[in-house]
Every structure is written in structure tokens, then in C-alpha cells.
Amino acid sequence: xxxxxxxxxxxxxxxxxxxxxxxxxxxxxxxxxxxxxxxxxxxxxxxxxxxxxxxxxxxxxxxxxxxxxxxxxxxxxxxxxxxxxxxxxxxxxxxxxxxxxxxxxxxxxxxxxxxxxxxxxxxxxxxxxxxxxxxxxxxxxxxxxxxxxxxxxxxxxxxxxxxxxxxxxxxxxxxxxxxxxxxxxxxxxxxxxxxxxxxxxxxxxxxxxxxxxxxxxxxxxxxx
Amino acid sequence: xxxxxxxxxxxxxxxxxxxxxxxxxxxxxxxxxxxxxxxxxxxxxxxxxxxxxxxxxxxxxxxxxxxxxxxxxxxxxxxxxxxxxxxxxxxxxxxxxxxxxxxxxxxxxxxxxxxxxxxxxxxxxxxxxxxxxxxxxxxxxxxxxxxxxxxxxxxxxxxxxxxxxxxxxxxxxxxxxxxxxxxxxxxxxxxxxxxxxxxxxxxxxxxxxxxxxxxxxxxxxxxx
Numbered sequence: 450x451x452x453x454x455x456x457x458x459x460x461x462x463x464x465x466x467x468x469x470x471x472x473x474x475x476x477x478x479x480x481x482x483x484x485x486x487x488x489x490x491x492x493x494x495x496x497x498x499x500x501x502x503x504x505x506x507x508x509x510x511x512x513x514x515x516x517x518x519x520x521x522x523x524x525x526x527x528x529x530x531x532x533x534x535x536x537x538x539x540x541x542x543x544x545x546x547x548x549x550x551x552x553x554x555x556x557x558x559x560x561x562x563x564x565x566x567x568x569x570x571x572x573x574x575x576x577x578x579x580x581x582x583x584x585x586x587x588x589x590x591x592x593x594x595x596x597x598x599x600x601x602x603x604x605x606x607x608x609x610x611x612x613x614x615x616x617x618x619x620x621x622x623x624x625x626x627x628x629x630x631x632x633x634x635x636x637x638x639x640x641x642x643x644x645x646x647x648x649x650x651x652x653x654x655x656x657x658x659x660x661x662x663x664x665x666x667x668x669x670x671x672x673x
Numbered sequence: 674x675x676x677x678x679x680x681x682x683x684x685x686x687x688x689x690x691x692x693x694x695x696x697x698x699x700x701x702x703x704x705x706x707x708x709x710x711x712x713x714x715x716x717x718x719x720x721x722x723x724x725x726x727x728x729x730x731x732x733x734x735x736x737x738x739x740x741x742x743x744x745x746x747x748x749x750x751x752x753x754x755x756x757x758x759x760x761x762x763x764x765x766x767x768x769x770x771x772x773x774x775x776x777x778x779x780x781x782x783x784x785x786x787x788x789x790x791x792x793x794x795x796x797x798x799x800x801x802x803x804x805x806x807x808x809x810x811x812x813x814x815x816x817x818x819x820x821x822x823x824x825x826x827x828x829x830x831x832x833x834x835x836x837x838x839x840x841x842x843x844x845x846x847x848x849x850x851x852x853x854x855x856x857x858x859x860x861x862x863x864x865x866x867x868x869x870x871x872x873x874x875x876x877x878x879x880x881x882x883x884x885x886x887x888x889x890x891x892x893x894x895x896x897x
Contacts, residue, residue: 488711488798488827489819516799518825544768544799572826574712575740575768575797594818594841595713601742602796603712617818623847 463580466548470555470583477560479510480669481568482662483546483582485606486590487599488572491616493521494649495590495658496567500528502659503565507666512554512568514546521569531558537571545576548583565666574599578606586665592617593626600634607635612643612661619648687804690772694779694807701784703734704893705792706886707770707806709830710814711823712796715840717745718873719814719882720791724752726883727789731890736778736792738770745793755782761795769800772807789890798823802830810889816841817850824858831859836867836885843872 474481484492493513500509510531513522522534533554537543546568558566568584570577589610591599594617600607607613613635615628632644643661647654698705708716717737724733734755737746746758757778761767770792782790792808794801813834815823818841824831831837837859839852856868867885871878 487713487796488823489816515826517828518822520822520825544797571799572711573768573797573799575795576800592713592818594816594844598742598744599712601744602739604741620818620844620847623844 460579463548466552467581467583470548470551471585473555473560474566474583474585477563478670479560479563479566480586480666481566481582481584482586482588482665483568483570483577483584484588484590485570485574485577486572486592487574487595490572490590490592490595491614491649492569492572492590493524495614495616495647496525496569497528498649498652498655499567499659499662500525502655503662504528506663507564508562509565509567510558510563512546512551512566514550514569514571516543516571530563533557544571544573545580546570546582547580551582564670565662574603574606578603578609585669586611588612588614590614590616591631593620593624596625597627597631597634600631600638604638607638607642610639610642612645613639614645614647614658616647616649618646618653619651684803687772690776691805691807694772694775695809697779697784698790698807698809701787702894703784703787703790704810704890705790705806705808706810706812706889707792707794707801707808708812708814709794709798709801709834710796710816711798711819714796714814714816714819715838715873716793716796716814717748719838719840719871720749720793721752722873722876722879723791723883723886724749726879727886728752730887731788732786733789733791734782734787736770736775736790738774738793738795740767740795754787757781768795768797769804770794770806771804775806788894789886798827798830802827802833809893810835812836812838814838814840815855817844817848820849821851821855821858824855824862828862831862831866834863834866836869837863838869838871838882840871840873842870842877843875 508530511529513534519534526532535550732754735753737758750756759774
């Protein structure tokens with residue numbers, strides 16, 4: 450099974466670089482959060498809201514991952530201490546950020562001045578679950594219009610998440626989404642994960658998210 | 674660049690099997706449509722609506738592609754002539770249907786009795802653009818809550834599409850989506866593609882889609 454071996458080698462090489470990234474981040478006491486979701490679920494909106502709320506309290510850097518374009522980096526560039534755009538381009542690298550891309554991006558960042566690094570992954574519920582980046586926390590956003598069956602159909606990405614965000618709560622009256630059923634699916638896959646119900650548009654529920662992020666950064670800063 | 678060569682070999686092997694699939698489908702005069710979108714954009718809903726409307730007029734078979742679960746196949750199984758579920762499982766095969774999976778599925782299908790094969794790809798805007806399956810038409814669904822920037826951020830899948838469907842038009846009053854801007858982006862990438870504005874929920878605009886599908890099947894049946 451030559452093909453399988455090669456893929457295992459790619460994943461193994463990725464793990465090695467991810468460990469190196471984590472060591473570098475730890476040396477500088479930077480907490481890294483990998484934010485993953487389907488296209489259009491609200492990764493950039495969540496980052497923008499988080500920047501607006503926390504930029505007086507924390508020095509935040511952003512890595513924006515996209516197959517093509519710089520539209521997301523342009524949206525956040527005035528709010529963050531440092532922003533690096535990664536364009537993943539063609540297959541197979543296109544379907545997820547990979548640790549080697551983060552390693553390059555970190556070279557361009559003034560890590561000593563940074564406490565929180567938000568990494569916006571490529572919009573995809575499949576590939577990013579396989580490639581760790583050296584992050585400390587993994588966050589998955591699911592938005593109401595996608596439907597409540599996403600944990601059943603894309604289980605792997607939810608199994609590993611430290612937090613799951615249900616976004617676009619403002620659309621609840623207009624779409625079919627059973628929040629209790631979604632929460633049951635998540636609890637079945639990953640009982641320890643935090644679940645947040647928010648709307649990046651109206652700000653509903655977003656305080657709890659900020660508090661959680663601040664708590665993670667504090668825990669990281671005081672960790673031995 | 675050994676890794677690149679291997680990937681090229683995978684894509685090349687996929688093309689070879691895809692050509693074989695197309696020959697088999699052509700022999701039986703089956704028109705195959707590959708339906709692609711981000712997770713939760715409405716692939717299954719579109720297939721269900723199409724089955725309900727066209728099942729008296731055409732014999733339709735379905736291939737359902739999912740990373741995990743059989744929820745979509747269960748939804749359509751009473752409406753179609755034949756349904757095959759493919760679970761793509763783990764990486765790298767998980768992020769798209771591939772031609773070899775379709776080749777297996779076609780072995781389980783009574784192709785002589787079928788005029789239209791609807792293939793629901795895995796929910797992903799990246800990988801399915803790289804793997805052809807032997808289909809005759811490629812359709813991409815973009816739904817309003819995902820935002821109007823998807824053609825800019827995931828151009829490749831739109832460049833190859835024979836039809837682009839804007840779904841969830843019923844949510845237009847509640848989300849920020851500039852239809853003219855979306856249409857301009859599509860026209861820039863792929864000026865020949867058909868664009869449909871529909872709501873699978875309310876049925877808005879869906880007649881034009883059925884008519885287009887019927888026209889494609891008729892053109893295929895009379896082709897030499």
C-alpha cells in the first residue's frame with residue numbers, strides 16, 4: 450500500500466513541524482487558537498468581533514488561511530498587532546493549512562509582543578481535522594443555516610475541538626435547526642468540549658466566548 | 674519534487690477511471706450530474722426537490738457521498754430508482770468523491786433503466802474541483818448565508834461549473850448577500866455558466882432548474 454504510506458509520511462512530517470511550532474509559541478508565551486469551519490460559517494466575523502473586544506486587553510496576531518484572495522486579511526489588518534495571509538493554492542495543500550505554512554508565517558511575526566494568535570483555517574470541515582498546526586486550542590464554528598447534522602456527517606473535526614461555536618443565532622426563526630439535537634450529537638462525540646451559542650452579527654452570547662478566550666490566555670501565561 | 678509527482682499520479686489515475694466511467698454511462702445513455710457545495714448549502718434538498726418533480730418524467734438514480742453516516746441516502750431512498758451511499762472515510766480520500774468510488778457504485782446500479790444520475794459530492798468547495806468522476810455536467814450550489822465572496826475565495830470549483838445555483842433565496846431579507854456582486858464574480862470566472870436563484874425550501878425559482886435538467890437529459894439522449 451504505497452499510497453497509504455506516503456500519506457502517513459506527510460501526516461507524520463506535519464506533526465514534527467507542528468511540535469516545533471508549539472515549542473516556539475511556548476517559548477514566547479503565545480497562545481494559538483486554530484479556528485475551523487465550513488466556508489461562510491463566520492470565522493472572519495468571529496475574529497473581527499474578538500479583535501474589537503479584546504484588542505485593548507491583549508496583543509493579538511492573526512494568520513489568515515485561504516485558497517485564494519486576501520479579502521479576509523484586508524478585513525482584519527487594522528485591528529491586529531500583526532497579520533499574515535497564507536494562500537494555500539492548489540491541491541493537495543489547498544484543502545487545509547499545514548504546519549509548514551504556519552512555521553513560515555511565524556518567521557514574519559514579532560512573537561515577543563504577542564499573547565494570542567488566532568489562526569483562521571481554510572473553509573473546510575474535513576482536511577483541517579487531519580493537520581495540526583502547533584496550536585493550543587482547536588475551535589470549530591457551525592452556523593445555523595448549515596443544519597444540525599454536521600457533527601454526524603463530519604465527526605472527526607468535532608471530536609478534537611476544545612470549543613464548538615454555534616453561530617448565526619439571529620437566523621434561528623428562519624431556518625430548521627434543532628439546538629438540543631446538535632448539542633446531543635456534540636456531547637456524544639466530545640463530552641468535554643465547550644459549546645457557545647452566538648451571533649457575530651448581533652453580538653448575542655459573545656461575552657461568554659471572550660471570557661473563555663481570556664481564561665485560556667491567562668492559563669497559558671501562568672503555565673510552567 | 675517527489676510529493677508533487679505522486680499527487681500528479683493520483684490525479685492522472687483518477688482521470689483514467691473517470692473516462693472509463695463516462696464511457697460506461699454513455700453506453701447506457703445515462704446523464705450524470707456532479708453536485709458540489711460547501712457543507713449545508715442544500716445539495717440533498719436540491720436532489721429531493723428534483724426527485725419529487727421529475728420522478729414521473731425520468732428514471733433517476735442517486736449516488737450519495739459523505740465522509741460518514743447514511744442520513745442523506747435515507748432521505749432520498751424512497752424517491753429514486755436506485756441509491757448507493759459512499760462513505761469516503763479518512764484522508765486523503767475523505768475530502769472528495771473520486772472516480773474509483775463511482776466506478777464501484779455503478780456496478781451496483783441497473784444502468785439500462787436509468788436516464789439521469791445525480792451524484793451528491795462530499796460537502797467541500799476545494800477537493801471536488803480537482804477530481805472529475807466521469808460526469809457530464811458539474812453543478813455548484815452557493816447558499817446566501819455563506820456570503821457573496823465564495824467565488825473569489827474558492828475560484829477553481831466555479832470555473833468548471835456548467836451551472837451555479839444560488840440557494841436559500843428565502844433568507845435574502847436576513848443576511849448580507851449582494852446578488853449582483855456574486856453574479857459579477859461568477860461572470861468574471863466563467864461567463865458561460867448558467868446561474869439559478871432558487872429556494873429549495875419555498876420552491877422559488879426552481880422551475881427553471883428542472884427545465885434545464887430535462888434539457889440536458891434530452892440533449893444527452895439524442896446525442897450521437
